[in-house]
Amino acid sequence: xxxxxxxxxxxxxxxxxxxxxxxxxxxxxxxxxxxxxxxxxxxxxxxxxxxxxxxxxxxxxxxxxxxxxxxxxxxxxxxxxxxxxxxxxxxxxxxxxxxxxxxxxxxxxxxxxxxxxxxxxxxxxxxxxxxxxxxxxxxxxxxxxxxxxxxxxxxxxxxxxxxxxxxxxxxxxxxxxxxxxxxxxxxxxxxxxxxxxxxxxxxxxxxxxxxxxxxxxxxxxxxxxxxxxxxxxxxxxxxxxxxxxxxxxxxxxxxxxxxxxxxxxxxxxxxxxxxxxxxxxxxxxxxxxxxxxxxxxxxxxxxxxxxxxxxxxxxxxxxxxxxxxxxxxxxxxxxxxxxxxxxxxxxxxxxxxxxxxxxxxxxxxxxxxxxxxxxxxxxxxxxxxxxxxxxxxxxxxxxxxxxxxxxxxxxxxxxxxxxxxxxxxxxxxxxxxxxxxxxxxxxxxxxxxxxxxxxxxxxxxxxxxxxxxxxxxxxxxxxxxxxxxxxxxxxxxxxxxxxxxxxxxxxxxxxxxxxxxxxxxxxxxxxxxxxxxxxxxxxxxxxxxxxxxxxxxxxxxxxxxxxxxxxxxxxxxxxxxxxxxxxxxxxxxxxxxxxxxxxxxxxxxxxxxxxxxxxxxxxxxxxxxxxxxxxxxxxxxxxxxxxxxxxxxxxxxxxxxxxxxxxxxxxxxxxxxxxxxxxxxxxxxxxxxxxxxxxxxxxxxxxxxxxxxxxxxxxxxxxxxxxxxxxxxxxxxxxx
Amino acid sequence: xxxxxxxxxxxxxxxxxxxxxxxxxxxxxxxxxxxxxxxxxxxxxxxxxxxxxxxxxxxxxxxxxxxxxxxxxxxxxxxxxxxxxxxxxxxxxxxxxxxxxxxxxxxxxxxxxxxxxxxxxxxxxxxxx
Numbered sequence: 001x002x003x004x005x006x007x008x009x010x011x012x013x014x015x016x017x018x019x020x021x022x023x024x025x026x027x028x029x030x031x032x033x034x035x036x037x038x039x040x041x042x043x044x045x046x047x048x049x050x051x052x053x054x055x056x057x058x059x060x061x062x063x064x065x066x067x068x069x070x071x072x073x074x075x076x077x078x079x080x081x082x083x084x085x086x087x088x089x090x091x092x093x094x095x096x097x098x099x100x101x102x103x104x105x106x107x108x109x110x111x112x113x114x115x116x117x118x119x120x121x122x123x124x125x126x127x128x129x130x131x132x133x134x135x136x137x138x139x140x141x142x143x144x145x146x147x148x149x150x151x152x153x154x155x156x157x158x159x160x161x162x163x164x165x166x167x168x169x170x171x172x173x174x175x176x177x178x179x180x181x182x183x184x185x186x187x188x189x190x191x192x193x194x195x196x197x198x199x200x201x202x203x204x205x206x207x208x209x210x211x212x213x214x215x216x217x218x219x220x221x222x223x224x225x226x227x228x229x230x231x232x233x234x235x236x237x238x239x240x241x242x243x244x245x246x247x248x249x250x251x252x253x254x255x256x257x258x259x260x261x262x263x264x265x266x267x268x269x270x271x272x273x274x275x276x277x278x279x280x281x282x283x284x285x286x287x288x289x290x291x292x293x294x295x296x297x298x299x300x301x302x303x304x305x306x307x308x309x310x311x312x313x314x315x316x317x318x319x320x321x322x323x324x325x326x327x328x329x330x331x332x333x334x335x336x337x338x339x340x341x342x343x344x345x346x347x348x349x350x351x352x353x354x355x356x357x358x359x360x361x362x363x364x365x366x367x368x369x370x371x372x373x374x375x376x377x378x379x380x381x382x383x384x385x386x387x388x389x390x391x392x393x394x395x396x397x398x399x400x401x402x403x404x405x406x407x408x409x410x411x412x413x414x415x416x417x418x419x420x421x422x423x424x425x426x427x428x429x430x431x432x433x434x435x436x437x438x439x440x441x442x443x444x445x446x447x448x449x450x451x452x453x454x455x456x457x458x459x460x461x462x463x464x465x466x467x468x469x470x471x472x473x474x475x476x477x478x479x480x481x482x483x484x485x486x487x488x489x490x491x492x493x494x495x496x497x498x499x500x501x502x503x504x505x506x507x508x509x510x511x512x513x514x515x516x517x518x519x520x521x522x523x524x525x526x527x528x529x530x531x532x533x534x535x536x537x538x539x540x541x542x543x544x545x546x547x548x549x550x551x552x553x554x555x556x557x558x559x560x561x562x563x564x565x566x567x568x569x570x571x572x573x574x575x576x577x578x579x580x581x582x583x584x585x586x587x588x589x590x591x592x593x594x595x596x597x598x599x600x601x602x603x604x605x606x607x608x609x610x611x612x613x614x615x616x617x618x619x620x621x622x623x624x625x626x627x628x629x630x631x632x633x634x635x636x637x638x639x640x641x642x643x644x645x646x647x648x649x650x651x652x653x654x655x656x657x658x659x660x661x662x663x664x665x666x667x668x669x670x671x672x673x674x675x676x677x678x679x680x681x682x683x684x685x686x687x688x689x690x691x692x693x694x695x696x697x698x699x700x701x702x703x704x705x706x707x708x709x710x711x712x713x714x715x716x717x718x719x720x721x722x723x724x725x726x727x728x729x730x731x732x733x734x735x736x
Numbered sequence: 737x738x739x740x741x742x743x744x745x746x747x748x749x750x751x752x753x754x755x756x757x758x759x760x761x762x763x764x765x766x767x768x769x770x771x772x773x774x775x776x777x778x779x780x781x782x783x784x785x786x787x788x789x790x791x792x793x794x795x796x797x798x799x800x801x802x803x804x805x806x807x808x809x810x811x812x813x814x815x816x817x818x819x820x821x822x823x824x825x826x827x828x829x830x831x832x833x834x835x836x837x838x839x840x841x842x843x844x845x846x847x848x849x850x851x852x853x854x855x856x857x858x859x860x861x862x863x864x865x
Contacts, residue, residue: 525825528824529743529796529824531847532824532845532847533743533745533746535847535848536745536746536749536847536849537745539848539849540745540748540749540752540849543849564847565847568847
């Protein structure tokens with residue numbers, strides 16, 4: 001590969017994060033994203049071990065990348081490395097791979113502390129120049145746990161065609177908090193399992209011990225002969241008389257309590273007891289005198305160096321040969337470490353439960369928000385939920401710009417703000433006295449996918465120190481979901497207003513069309529009356545007074561008659577046109593188009609014979625259209641062909657085929673054709689290309705055909721025309 | 737014969753067509769709907785005019801329209817008089833309305849003078865039954 005011979009590029013030249021804001025971005029399915037978030041949270045609770053792989057699968061689905069993964073920082077042989085804990089896509093074979101911090105992309109991303117887009121990855125990192133497949137772009141989102149950056153989620157592109165956009169960055173931003181939570185939950189789950197094993201071992205050890213103790217108790221031995229056996233024990237074994245005076249002290253005891261045997265023998269056992277437990281000794285001695293045993297009594301003891309340790313005591317009476325109780329043997333085991341582990345385990349368990357609870361709480365919010373599509377109502381719901389979840393007394397949603405501006409530098413940086421005691425803090429919010437009686441509060445910005453602050457969620461309480469890190473996490477989760485829901489609601493509201501506007505303008509148009517039709521109909525109707533009077537009067541004048549008229553006057557009379565006739569034809573056409581715009585009642589029936597054509601040919605037979613024309617046709621289909629309307633189309637096209645003919649006898653051929661869900665009819669003639677530049681004008685009503693002397697007619701025909709075809713969801717067009725040698729008109733009818 | 741028609745040109749053309757066909761009819765012309773109703777109330781009464789042999793009735797008349805006149809005629813003593821409706825309307829509802837009221841014929845006024853001779857033929861046919 002030629003790439004290898006190139007010098008590595010410095011990181012700065014390969015970071016192109018700024019490009020995200022100028023690249024065209026694509027729409028994202030927020031509904032699906034929301035649902036997926038909920039599913040992921042469920043998965044986190046059910047199978048925390050698999051959550052990281054699940055997460056990268058999801059990231060790959062929502063991003064443009066061809067590989068996605070999660071890298072976690074780890075120590076390995078004293079070196080800081082990144083290990084790929086989950087990988088999906090083309091890089092999947094590299095799962096569990098690791099690379100040193102300074103050579104790994106994630107290291108670069110983490111050092112930047114925010115989402116970065118890196119190009120020419122192979123030129124920057126030697127680890128990727130050898131890797132297969134090649135990485136052309138990498139988008140990285142680091143995440144942190146407890147303030148420490150611990151890992152990153154990433155997506156890779158492997159070929160030069162694709163590129164990441166701001167939506168991909170948005171998806172990573174959405175998921176990185178989740179990744180942090182998931183990582184934590186997963187590691188807790190692993191830890192828990194390990195401790196369960198440890199406990200099992202300890203339990204086993206204890207049982208062994210107990211067994212030994214039982215065996216010892218059963219031995220009928222002289223109290224002081226025991227020393228030889230106990231000397232070798234790791235456990236502290238001490239014997240004392242009934243007054244609590246130490247009689248023997250083994251090596252285990254020396255080790256546990258720090259005193260040499262010589263220092264303690266003959267001294268009271270109470271020297272080992274912490275002051276608050278001093279009452280234990282008489283109690284224990286009392287039991288011993290009664291012949292009772294004390295098993296696994298957990299208490300505190302003090303070492304010579306003053307350190308207090310947790311011990312588990314097993315105390316048994318010592319009898320002499322006569323069976324009289326003469327003292328007690330005490331075995332003590334240091335359980336400080338065990339106690340500490342137990343405590344830590346309980347702590348981790350509680351934290352894990354807390355984390356799960358938070359995730360569940362946040363996820364319960366999602367479905368509630370998803371169904372709310374009105375911004376106003378959404379804000380109410382969010383505020384109510386947040387107030388309840390964090391146990392606040394007051395919850396307010398501040399729409400952006402209401403009053404929050406300039407009050408807090410953290411908010412300006414779009415981070416969550418927590419105030420534990422407003423009286424002590426020098427806080428402008430408190431100083432402004434806007435929220436009287438509030439001592440603790442949380443404010444979180446709600447940021448849209450377009451990076452716009454939509455508002456702030458404010459939660460307050462009259463007592464100090466009411467909120468903690470967990471509440472912050474809950475609130476941040478809710479804010480993220482709110483942002484998505486508000487974006488959704490905004491889109492929905494926009495879509496709705498557009499729809500309303502469309503409906504309104506449609507209704508207006510329909511109304512206007514109806515008025516226009518009514519007007520055209522009655523106007524043309526009313527025009528006929530006076531026109532008829534003009535025509536009849538002119539004819540009467542001609543009939544009765546022609547002999548008296550001068551030649552000039554007779555010419556004028558002829559003009560009046562001609563004009564009246566043309567006007568009548570126009571009005572008739574207009575009426576036909578208006579009638580054609582009124583849809584036929586009911587759905588179109590199936591008609592035999594051949595039958596319709598033959599009927600039209602019969603009606604036109606006079607015109608066709610007159611010009612010695614002929615009409616032929618192929619097999620014609622059954623089509624869903626009213627016969628009268630289809631007849632009008634055929635009638636107009638054929639009649640035009642007979643009219644606009646060449647010297648040769650007009651020949652017309654009609655054919656049809658089914659194509660892409662339409663019946664497409666072709667009507668081809670050998671007439672005068674139409675110049676390309678007029679091809680569109682011919683469908684305009686009353687548009688004529690020729691003067692009246694050449695060709696008669698009002699020019700309504702093709703416009704009428706177009707109106708009819710539009711009503712059936714089809715269209716009519718001039719498919720092909722050669723001036724001087726013919727045209728082909730096509731019309732299409734949806735096959736339903 | 738009674739002709740109820742407000743348009744002077746139509747009156748002229750119709751009477752000319754009837755004259756040309758040499759039917760020798762005495763044509764009484766009424767120019768609006770109210771006149772026609774008044775006339776119908778007088779016919780058949782003592783001293784009043786007799787029922788006409790035929791009525792040519794326009795529909796689009798001032799004051800009272802032709803369909804109303806036809807309805808009242810059917811309720812008068814001249815209820816059996818033959819009626820030919822002469823109208824410029826080609827509306828289907830008009831045709832149906834006058835047929836329901838027992839009009840003998842519906843003649844749509846043409847624009848061509850010669851076509852009025854057809855009306856004379858119809859008149860002749862009805863009168864010679």
